[in-house]
Amino acid sequence: MAELGGSFIEALRLLTSFDAELWRIVALSLFVSLSATTIALLLGLPVAALLTMVRFPGRAGIIIVSNGLLGLPPVMAGLIVYLLFSRAGPFGSIDLLFTPMVMVIAQVFLATPIVIALSHRILLIYWARYGDALRMTGASLMRSASTLIAMTRNALVTVFFSAFGRCIAEVGAIMLVGGNIRGYTRTMTTAIVLETSKGEFALALGLGFVLLTLTVGLSASAFWLGRRTVETG
Numbered sequence: 402m403a404e405l406g407g408s409f410i411e412a413l414r415l416l417t418s419f420d421a422e423l424w425r426i427v428a429l430s431l432f433v434s435l436s437a438t439t440i441a442l443l444l445g446l447p448v449a450a451l452l453t454m455v456r457f458p459g460r461a462g463i464i465i466v467s468n469g470l471l472g473l474p475p476v477m478a479g480l481i482v483y484l485l486f487s488r489a490g491p492f493g494s495i496d497l498l499f500t501p502m503v504m505v506i507a508q509v510f511l512a513t514p515i516v517i518a519l520s521h522r523i524l525l526i527y528w529a530r531y532g533d534a535l536r537m538t539g540a541s542l543m544r545s546a547s548t549l550i551a552m553t554r555n556a557l558v559t560v561f562f563s564a565f566g567r568c569i570a571e572v573g574a575i576m577l578v579g580g581n582i583r584g585y586t587r588t589m590t591t592a593i594v595l596e597t598s599k600g601e602f603a604l605a606l607g608l609g610f611v612l613l614t615l616t617v618g619l620s621a622s623a624f625w626l627g628r629r630t631v632e633t634g
Contacts, residue, residue, distance in 0.1 A: 411603035416610060422584075423607050430588040433501055433575065434568035437508030441564050444509070445516030446557070450546035452517070453524040454532070464521065470514035478510040479574030486578070499580040504588075507574040512564040519560045527553050562619045570616055 415423050452464055484490050486498045486506075497503040527549055535545045550557065572590035579586035581595060589608045596605035 408602035408606055412606035412610065415603060415607040420607070423604060423611075425584065426587055426589055426592050426608060427611050429501065429586075430569060430590075433504050433588060434508060434565055436505045437568050438512050438561060438565040440505070440509050441512035441516045442561060445513045446520055446550060447546065449517050449520035449524055450549060452521050453528045453549070454542065454545060464518075467514045467517040467521070471518055473511060473514065474573065475511060475571040476573035476577060479507050479577030482507040482510060482574070482578050498578060499582060499586060501579070501586055504575040504579040504586060507578045508568040508571070511571060511574060512568050515564045515567055516560055519563060520557060523553050523556045523560070524549055562622055566616055566619045569619075570612065 414420075448463075452460055482503060483498070486492050486495065486503055497506075531549070531552065532545075535548060540548065570590065572594060575586075575588055576591045576594070579588070579591070581587050581591040587595075589612045593605045593608050593612070596602065596608075
């Protein structure tokens with residue numbers, strides 16, 4: 402018990418003294434997850450808008466697959482990316498394995514289905530309300546999509562939080578493709594796993610405090626925005 406108490410005190414000291422290693426890990430985690438979430442939004446929002454406004458062969462299949470991939474195990478996403486970028490894979494010559502960039506790519510695999518599935522549900526509601534009005538104005542498909550996304554921007558912030566929360570909290574994919582290299586590819590989740598396995602709880606607890614604050618803050622923000630959207634919508 403005394404050892405655990407000492408670990409808590411040391412964790413607080415690391416946080417308040419702005420320990421360089423701890424905050425370097427936090428910074429990398431934020432960079433990787435924010436980059437992946439942003440890319441997922443850029444990829445997923447146009448697809449969600451297209452699925453909302455246009456009926457085409459295979460549309461139902463894309464919707465089903467994107468919803469099914471909401472539960473994609475992170476380690477499977479990591480395995481797919483690992484095979485793609487390993488020396489025997491089609492992109493092995495790029496030599497991205499065990500770098501922060503390939504960690505971003507792995508998290509994009511996880512976040513994009515979330516963006517597509519959740520955004521489609523939101524856009525569908527607004528398209529049912531305002532789709533006829535947009536058609537009557539003669540707006541092009543691209544203009545209609547941009548207008549629809551602009552109208553739902555408050556609700557879509559919750560999609561961003563959901564995708565970012567999925568990325569920042571996962572460990573399997575980035576450990577598999579990033580290798581958990583100290584000072585280079587070590588993130589909060591992979592560092593917590595490593596330090597706990599070594600019995601070094603201070604750094605693990607410090608990073609855990611930061612991760613918990615982020616995830617709780619994101620959940621609270623998404624809940625507040627969701628309520629506000631309902632009240633104002």
